[in-house]
Amino acid sequence: MFYYLTLTRSLEQRLVNLYRQGKVIGGLYSSLGQEGESVASAYALQSGDILSPLIRNLGSMLVMGARPVEILRQYMAKQTSPTAGREMNLHFNDFDLGYLGQISPLGDMIPVMAGICLSFKVRGEPRVGLVYIGDGGASTGTFHEGVNFAAVQAVPLVVIVEHNGWAYSTPTAEQTATLRLADKAKAYGIPGITVDGNDVLAVYAATKDAVARAREGGGTSLIEVVTYRRKGHAEHDDQRYQPKDEIAHWADTNDPVDRYVATLLGQGWATDDDMDAARQRVRAELDVAVAECEDDPLPEGAMALSQVYASPPEEERLWFRRLDG
Amino acid sequence: MAEVTYLEALRQGLFEEMERDKEVLILGQDVGKYGGAFKVTEGFQERFGEARVIDTPISEAAIVGAAAGAAHMGMRPVVEMQFMDFISCAYDMLTNYVATARYRAGLSTPIVVRGPSGGYVRGGPFHSQNPEAAFFHTPGLKLVCPATARDAKGLIKAAIRDDDPVIYFEHKYLYRRIKEDLPEGDEILTPIGQARVANEGTDLTIVTWSAMVWKALESAEIIEKEDGASVEVLDLRTLLPMDDEAIIASVRKTNKVLIVHEDTRTGGVAGEIAARINEKAFEWLDGPIMRVTAHDTPVPYAPPLEDFVLPQTEDVVKSARWLLAY
Ligand SMILES: Cc1ncc(C[n+]2csc(CCOP(=O)(O)OP(=O)(O)O)c2C)c(N)n1
Numbered sequence A: 001m002f003y004y005l006t007l008t009r010s011l012e013q014r015l016v017n018l019y020r021q022g023k024v025i026g027g028l029y030s031s032l033g034q035e036g037e038s039v040a041s042a043y044a045l046q047s048g049d050i051l052s053p054l055i056r057n058l059g060s061m062l063v064m065g066a067r068p069v070e071i072l073r074q075y076m077a078k079q080t081s082p083t084a085g086r087e088m089n090l091h092f093n094d095f096d097l098g099y100l101g102q103i104s105p106l107g108d109m110i111p112v113m114a115g116i117c118l119s120f121k122v123r124g125e126p127r128v129g130l131v132y133i134g135d136g137g138a139s140t141g142t143f144h145e146g147v148n149f150a151a152v153q154a155v156p157l158v159v160i161v162e163h164n165g166w167a168y169s170t171p172t173a174e175q176t177a178t179l180r181l182a183d184k185a186k187a188y189g190i191p192g193i194t195v196d197g198n199d200v201l202a203v204y205a206a207t208k209d210a211v212a213r214a215r216e217g218g219g220t221s222l223i224e225v226v227t228y229r230r231k232g233h234a235e236h237d238d239q240r241y242q243p244k245d246e247i248a249h250w251a252d253t254n255d256p257v258d259r260y261v262a263t264l265l266g267q268g269w270a271t272d273d274d275m276d277a278a279r280q281r282v283r284a285e286l287d288v289a290v291a292e293c294e295d296d297p298l299p300e301g302a303m304a305l306s307q308v309y310a311s312p313p314e315e316e317r318l319w320f321r322r323l324d325g
Numbered sequence B: 001m002a003e004v005t006y007l008e009a010l011r012q013g014l015f016e017e018m019e020r021d022k023e024v025l026i027l028g029q030d031v032g033k034y035g036g037a038f039k040v041t042e043g044f045q046e047r048f049g050e051a052r053v054i055d056t057p058i059s060e061a062a063i064v065g066a067a068a069g070a071a072h073m074g075m076r077p078v079v080e081m082q083f084m085d086f087i088s089c090a091y092d093m094l095t096n097y098v099a100t101a102r103y104r105a106g107l108s109t110p111i112v113v114r115g116p117s118g119g120y121v122r123g124g125p126f127h128s129q130n131p132e133a134a135f136f137h138t139p140g141l142k143l144v145c146p147a148t149a150r151d152a153k154g155l156i157k158a159a160i161r162d163d164d165p166v167i168y169f170e171h172k173y174l175y176r177r178i179k180e181d182l183p184e185g186d187e188i189l190t191p192i193g194q195a196r197v198a199n200e201g202t203d204l205t206i207v208t209w210s211a212m213v214w215k216a217l218e219s220a221e222i223i224e225k226e227d228g229a230s231v232e233v234l235d236l237r238t239l240l241p242m243d244d245e246a247i248i249a250s251v252r253k254t255n256k257v258l259i260v261h262e263d264t265r266t267g268g269v270a271g272e273i274a275a276r277i278n279e280k281a282f283e284w285l286d287g288p289i290m291r292v293t294a295h296d297t298p299v300p301y302a303p304p305l306e307d308f309v310l311p312q313t314e315d316v317v318k319s320a321r322w323l324l325a326y
């Protein structure tokens, strides 16, 4: 897990550099300070399971096997990116590796993941789904309908509610009157627990339990992970509404990577040398990834017309054309 | 006179209405302390308080529904969608509840739902949409789409005062790019339902709205200079109710019509405009009614793809020339 934590943080740092150079075309989002819960929850899945990440769940995708070069290409809108430049950032999927990219409207992925898990259940496959939602996203109608549907159908779904204190500029207390987001589970009649989201091992253990229960036919459950969004909503956001000392407090005393490093050393599970080796490996891999894609071409304009329908293909579908088209 | 941007003009219009009428409320995500994702309501909460400038949860259906309820009680809620792409989350409330309220129950629902729409900003499929056609088909709603700073101000004020529900489509590309001198002190009100001749011409009419007005004006200038032809640009400003008279008057003058919109082609508003011209002024036409629109795809992210999908000035010029030569 240390490797994935380091990879996530380093890849996001590379993206910031590329953003400053104007190479990231659209917005850039960071999971700084909350990488732990993404990595640890995904770590609790096994091959065949499917998760649906949000914009701050890069770590979960990397754990499932997404390659850094794909992420870089997505952000830079390259023709070689998984969506060939049609979609941005983490919005892409690979069912073989086990992830389904989100769309921007928050909450929409919960019913969809309920349906993915419904297919597991109907077919009798021992597979599990996992979906993330923010403290803000949990205010949507689709969240409610999706979790309720999943609960009633008892599909093998784990819902991770990321309580990171903020939804853009809105603090959680203005988002919901529920003090513990895990309490929402009661309303749906499913198990719900709260865990320290920056305690990597606690998140791993809680998710492992929920996944095991789901796999054994125990249905849907909800885990609230308590963490903190240390950067702004996106790279452009000056986050002036977030108290400076609050950010500093989390950075200084409650960083998921620092805490995990302390555990690894304290327990004697890894040495400084082991971790340096992992950091070296990440650096080398990211050097290769950036070099591999930085000069890739952007897509050709006319490629925009492909893949709207399975049939008819785009040539026949041009029921209108530009005049000389 | 003071030079103001499209965004500042909109902000002023909202601010003045908040000052004028204490029944005007603002609801939306991050509109209060933060002043909105694009800062349209910056400083409003300090001025008008948390009770009238309300930061809401991420619950579009609830925001619109609650606005409707408050409007039934005589308030004038203005709802901000952080991006108009998310208005679809409130589609049921708007089309089934709000739009039918007067007809089925005699209820007045004077709400305004406003927010940034439109592309050309590398926003990808969910931050670039022009969802006007989805609501154009719903009787009971009014739709306005300002292209200028003056109308950004004049239409928001008119929308708030209107007794019917109004969806107000801003164009995020214009926010800080368009500037205009506006008189200080005078009240600026743009009547809903009235088009505006943005450029007088005699040989061809371009019917358009929102950001496409500027592409049409640019095209008119190019054609004037390079072809010596005179192009009239009609800025509809309001899509519902549509100013048929202004459209027909221009058609009678130029006898050729090109309709330009940024939204996709199939089922787009241009089809309805063409049908109305066909019904009301067929004998005045000297050529087919043509359209320049986006291609029928979602709005893609990569710049070359987005540029290909969305209408460009060259596309407008090309179609206009073809029609002029017809
Ligand atoms: C339905 C919908 N409304 C509004 C938005 C705009 N928006 C994007 S992210 C965001 C805040 C999300 O906060 P949260 O769910 O807590 O996730 P976090 O950013 O903290 O990871 C908002 C309002 C959206 N994406 N979808």
Ligand SMILES: [Mg+2]
Residues within 6 Å of the ligand: A134, A135, A136, A162, A163, A164, A165, A166, A167, A168, A229
């Ligand atoms: Mg949050």
